[in-house]
Each structure stands twice: as C-alpha cells, then as structure tokens.
Amino acid sequence: MTNFLLRAIGLKKRIVFGYVITGAMAFMIALLSYGAFTRLSADFRKIVLFSRRSADNMVFAAQMAEMQRQALIYIYEGHSSSGSQVGVIYQKMMQNIGGSEAIEQLGAKAVVTLAKKHLEAYYEAFQEVRRQRQLQARLVKSEFRVHATRGQQLIEELIREEGETRLLECTKMLNALLQIEKNAYRYLDSFDGDFIKAALFNIQETRSLIGHFQQNHQTIELNNVLNSYESSFLEAVQRTRGYLYLTSVVMAAQAYETMYQSKKLSALMISESERIQQQLFQHVSSRLRLLLFWTVLLLLFIALFSYLITKSITIPLKRLTKTFKLLASGSADAEIPSYPLQDELGDLTNAAASFKEKNIALRTSKQELERSNDELEQFVYTVSHDLKSPIVTSMGFIGIIRKLASQGKAEQAMGMLDKVVKANERMSQLINDLLELSRVGRIDMDKKLLDLNQLLGDFAHNQAERLKAAKFTLTIEQGLPVIYANESRTLQVFENILSNGLKYVRNEKEGGRLRISSFADEQHYHIRCTDNGQGIPEEYREKIFGLFYRLDVNIEGTGIGLAVAKKIMKFHNGDIRAEAGPNGGAVFHLTFPKMMDR
C-alpha cells in the first residue's frame, strides 16, 4: 500500500486525499446519524399519532355507547332532550371520524368508511325512530284521550237517557272502554303482546255491549269512536313495533358494527403502533451498530491512512537524508532512492540526483586532474629526461671538444661538433613534436563532414612516391564512412599510423602493407588499419600511446606520434587502440562517433 502510494499518488494529493476521505466518511456518519434520527423522529411521530388516534377511537366507542343509551332513554321514556343529545353526539362523532393523518398512513380508509356508513345508517334509523315515536306519541297522548273521552261522554249520555234500567250494561261498557285505555298503556309500558289482545278484546266487548242497545245516533257515534279508537290503537301498536324494531334490531346492529369497525381500527392502530415500535427498536439498534461500525472503521482508516501517509513521507525523506549525507561527504556512489513521482519529494530526489551527478563530475574532474597531474609529472619527467639526453650528449661532446681544443686537436674537435649538432637537432625535433601535441585540441580543430573515401584517397595519392620508395602498399577499401571531424587532425592520425607502418613493418616476403577498412555499429564508425608486420606484444599495446614510448629505440622517432593520435581521437570523442591483426600483424582500431554526436 505504501509502495502504491509512493508510486502512484503525489504527496499533496496523498494528504488532500486523506483529508477528503476522512471528511467523506465523517460526512457519511453524519448522514447516517441524520437519517437515523429523522426516521426515529418520524416513527415517534407515528406512534404518538396512532396512540392519540387510538385514544380517539376509545372515545368514539364510548360516544357510540352513550348515543345508544340516550336513544334508548328517548325511546322508553320519551325524553326529547335525550333525542336531541343523540343528534349532538352523532355530529361530534361524524366530525371526529376518519380523515386523520393516522388513517391515511394506516391505509385504513375502508374501515373508516364502513364505520361511517354504519354510523350514518344508525342515525338515519334513529331519525325514523323519532318520527315513529312522535307519531305514536301523538296517537297515545292526543287521539287516545280524544276517543276515550268522547266514548265516555257518549256512554254517560246513554246512561242519562236510558236511566237506571240499563245502568249495569252501561257501566260494563264504560269499564270495557276504560280497560281499552288501561291495556293500551300497559302494552306501551311493557311491550307485552298479550295487552294488545286484551285491548282488542275490550274494544270488541264494548262493541258487543253497544249492540245490545237500540241503534241511535249515540250508539252509531259510539261505534265510530270505537273504530277510530281501535284504528289509533293498532297504528300506535305498529308505530311502537316499528321504532322498537328500528331501535333494537336496526340501530343496535349499526351501533355494534360502528363500534366493531372502530375497535378494528384501534386494533389496527395498536398493531401498527407495535409494529412501528418494534421496527423502531430494530432500526435504532441497527443504526447504532452501523454508526459504531463506521466510526470504528473511520478511526481505523484514519490510523491506517495516517500511518501510510507518514510512512510515505518519512521513508523517502529518511532515504534522501541518508543520501544527502553521503552526497555532502562527497560520495559519488550514494544511491539515489527510487521515487517516480514529480512532487516535492520528487524534486528533492531530483536534487539529490543532481547533487550526485555533480559529485560524479567532481570525482571525474579530480581523477582527470590527478591523471593530468600524473601525466604532467610523467610528461615533465619524460620531457626533462628525453630533453636532457641530447643536452647531456651535447655537453659530453662539448667537453670532449673543449679537451681536444685544449690539446690543440682542432680537427678532431671539429669532427665532434657534428655530434653536438645532431643532438641539438633531435632536441629541436622533440620540442616541435611536443608543441604539436600541445596544439591538439587548441588550435585548428574546426570540424566538418569528411568523406574518408575521398580524404584517404587523396592521402594515398600524396603518399604514392614515399610508399613506392619504401615498397610499402597502402590499400584503402571502398565504403568508408563520412565522419564529422577536423580534416587536418584526422589526416595527421592516418599519417602517424602510416609512418609507424613504414618504420616498423618488416615483411620481407610480401613487403609492407597497410589496409584501411571500416564497419559500423549503432553508435560508432570503426576504422581498422591493419598491417602485416610482426605485430605488437600485448603488454605494449597500451604503452605505445604513451609519450616518448618507442618499441624499438633503434628506429628513428620521437615517440610522440601515437600520443598525438590518441589525443586527436579523444578530441573527436573517439578512441584509438592497438589490437592483434588476423595474420600476426598489428591493427590500429579507430572509433568515431556517428553523426549524431556532432
């Protein structure tokens, strides 16, 4: 993970990402908490709502019972206030029933509709009861009295007219008439059907007694009164039965159904309330567990992420510190820690790499300087040694000349002067070659594209006489490359190689030969100058490029030519080395960088 962070995510992004993730998780926890509390609040609200509604339903059921009680009081006692009270309770119940939020949420509209329907049917039946009750009351309180009173008046008139002769029959008639009223009221009080029969019997008895009298206007009217009385009574009986049926059967059933639906609604609400409570507890419990889980997860994440971020910062910093310490101590071998990203730590790593490059360059420079110093010392030593040699030789000959001159041997002394001149000429040649060596890289070093085919062709042409004189064969193969180099210095290299060949190659059988060929690889052109001499022993192949080094001191030369060639090739970012030839000869292998190096 740390490696992934180190490889894939920059320092700033890592830190910002850490904060963002932590913030997001905290926000999520906050959201979860908000959701949980919102749900909790809604569920509590529902519970409260259902509880309130359940209480309302209990009130509703109580109101229904009270309404039925008032209705019965009205029916049995005839109290109009009770009848009115039924209406008042009904209005209250209709206002309170249904339409509440709790009903909507419970989806119990059908139950409420049913309860309402039964309540309406109840009240409608009660309205009819009132109507029947009023009609009955009119019959009983008004018509009964009118008929009974008129009947009594007619019988009394009959008594007065008939006198005491028929008093007994008239009294029986009067009693029967009174019994009608008595039995009618008994029926209305007790709802016992036997009293209907009794009353009807009394009517029939009265009618029978009337039949015993001679028909006159009184008996005719009395019969009419009895008929009306009977009709009123029978109607009152039917009205009584009617409202009794409506109350005891129709209203009772509607009241029961209304209360049943109300109880059903309450049961639904209690059940729903319990379900919500249970759900609420489960919800709270699960949300708390979830919150706890996320909080622990967040803490773990923060801890892990802090650890990873810290590690991802401290690991490269520690590595870099160690590296910088090494670099500061001048080490060019200090390992630069791998850090692929371009962030602040990447910059620091790059700085360390630069630091290391500087150290390497410094070390190279130092080594170069040391080598230069060594070379210089060697050079000074060699130069002073090689230059001292002609001087010593000259001074020796000068001493001999002086001795000979003092002995008067002028001619012998003069003969020694040639030796002195030769020694001085050699010293002069040494000095010139050294000057030439020093000029390489400083003077006349402009580069251009050189076609070696043409350059060496011209070179061979110019050397033709010399080669002929030395019976030396120079072969230039075709297909030599075009190089980017200084023309005169390049030519100088080939001239030195050819000069060495002419001086050193001894092949009596074939005569001296030098073949110049080439090949190329991806980065360099390789020029091989192969001779057919005795070759160069391996231990001398490097030394021959040293200053004043000669394989054979008997062969004329200063020992500077190959050193100049080496320097020229280095100036061209190339190289020259001696190798063994395929047939025992020597090979001078030149390397020129390809064009891209210019």
Next chain:
Amino acid sequence: MNRRTFLQQSGKLGAAALAATAFPRLAKATSKPTIKVVGTHVTLLESIRQQAEHDLGINIEFYPGGDAEVLLKASTDPTSFDLYEQWSNSIKVLWQAKTIQPIDIRRLTYWDEINSLSKTGRISDKAKLGLGDAPCNLLFIQPDGSFSCVPTEHISFLPYVHNVDSFGYNASVIPQGIPYETESWGWLLDERWHGKVAIINSPEIGLFDLALAVRAKGLMDFKNMGNMSREEVDKLFDILIAHKRDGHFRGVWTSVPHSVELMASGEVVLESMFSPGVSALNGMGIPCIYAAPKEGYRAWHGVMCLSRACTDERQEAAYAFMNWWLSGWPGAFIARQGYYISNPQRSRPFMSQAEWEYWYEGKPATEPLQGTDGKISVRPGEVRTGGSYIKRFENIAIWNTVMDTYEYTMTKWNEFVLA
C-alpha cells in the same frame, strides 16, 4: 335437433301459448290501471315488473324496501300499497293491523294447482309440519276472523314463493359435513369457530337459527320453539349473550351483500345464509356450502297480500297480477334464484329439462345453468345441497314466525347484538 333441445323449445312455445291465453289484458282503450306493490328485493325485480306489465297491460309500481320498513309501512297505511309481498310471519301483524283484506280464492285462476305445502303445511305425507307458523295455519280466514288450516273461501295471502334456509359454511376452513347426517345447527355454537360466526339480524329469523343451535348443542329445550315463553326467551338470551360476550359471534348481518362480504373477507366462516348469498360466494370461488342440517331447515313462505284500500279497477288488476305470478313464467324466473313456487308444474314448461332437474328434482346439472342475471350460476355436475324440492321441504324444523313475545324478543335481541 336432439331431445333436450326439443323439450326446451317445445316447452317455451307451449309456455308462450299458455301465457297468451291466461291473461285477458286489462288495459282499456282509454286508461291503464296502476297498482302499487310494496315488498322486498327478493321478488320486486325489474325483470318481473316489466314482464308483468307486458303480459297484463297495466302499470305496476314496485316499492322495494327493508323488511321492517315495508312492514311498518303496510301495517300503518293501507293506502300506501295495493299488494304487499313479504313473508308469512308478517301476516299476523298486518291482519291485526287490519290493513289487508281477505283474498277470494274463486278469483284465483290457479288456486287448484297450489300444492299441499301451502295448503296443509306438508309437502308429502311423511313430511314434518315444522314448528312455528306453518303457512297453512295463517292461510284460511275463519268466520271469526282467525286463521287456520281449515279451508274456507277466503285466504289472507296468496301462496307463491318459498324456500328453506339454513347456514352456510366455508368448506376451505370447516370440514365438509354430510347433509342431514352430520351437518347441524349446533355448529353455530361450536367453539372451533369462535369469533367467526355471524347471524342474520332479525329476531323473527335469526332467533330461530340460534334456538335451533342451542337445542342441537343440548344447552336448553323449548316447550314450543315456535312460540317461546318469556322465560324461555330469557334463558335462551342468557346463553346467547354469554356466548356473545365471550366473543363467539363476529356479529350480525343486515343484508345478503353484508353476509357475502363477511365470509369473503374471512371474518366469518359460518353464518346464517340465504340462497343468493351462497350462490354469490360460490361465484367468487369461495367454497361456501349451504348446509342441510339434520335437525331440519328453517323454512319461509312468501305472501302476497291485498290491501284493505285496494278496490275496484285496482283490485281487478291486483288479482290479475296475483294470477300472473302463478302462471308459470315468474315461477321459472325465481327458480333460477333458487326459490320455489307454490304451483311448480305450471312453471315447468318455462324451464329447460336440466333446470327442472337441478332446481326441483335435486339432480346433478347436466349443462351450465344461467341465473336471473344471465350469468352461469350452476356448472355441470353440481348438485343442489339438500336434494329435491320435496326432500328439502320434508325436513322443516321451524317456520319463520312472529311469536307472541315478539316485542320482548326485540328488546332481548338489542341486548344480544350490543353485548
């Protein structure tokens, strides 16, 4: 043309011919008499009214209503109707209220065809008479104004539609019983169906269902269940109210749709039922079985009464309407609702052989049978519970009755319903 098709078609043709000759149209060139018929939804159907108007050439107005409503109307105002159609248990009330007049049997065309059930109370010699007010006991008006089975020339009502009732039960909940053997009114008080039992909300009907149940369970007996004493009523309601308070009853139902709704909703698995309610539930895919209780059925008889205020031209039209009812077509029509007519043979030509066999003979339906609404109400292979018309009416336990304690039972019923 096969035999069945032939019988059906020839039967219809014959019936049409009969109908055409049976009713001299009463409409005169100048005006048509109008009669008012008050009654219940069982017989006051628009199809019947239109058919009667068409056959008789008179205007007929139907005023259907609830049992109590129409009874109150008829018992207090004879001018509110010309004919009154309800149950035999209303006769005593109407006669006592003097709102109906005797019907002259000499003016009844098909009087002789009316079977013995209506005239003697027994459909066959071995039939039980049944407790309570058997229709014949209310039919003939005696010279003293009382009713009895002794034939006279005047009757209190025209016998026509009748049937037997029992209870229905949901066979998916209650194991199916054996008709007349294990099916019993006592099931209404069976503890296993606690809280899922409903009773028709009518003291003169539901009370007998419950009384039969109480007796079947051996909880009490009656000197005369058809006319209980106050003490018996008190004892019966003590038992019933205890059951009600214990939550045994879901409640009472006030209409056939209400009874259907209760069983369809699953609130009830066993209840007093009427035939159309059972058909409706079966149509809804609920396996409601109309029981044939071993104790016998609770029977009812429809009555058509003539208003005291019905005279002259309207009286003539009313008699024509009564005769039309027994002329065949109406009997066939109501047979498709499961009801019987007092002169069934007159209706037979108006029914297919399959209809006759299913509805009257208690045989399996040989083809799909349509109800009065034109929908298939009986599928092939179905058998009417309780068997044939004769077998059903041989097993009458009690007739719907208005007892002497009518008013008192109402007050007790109130206690029971609200308990």
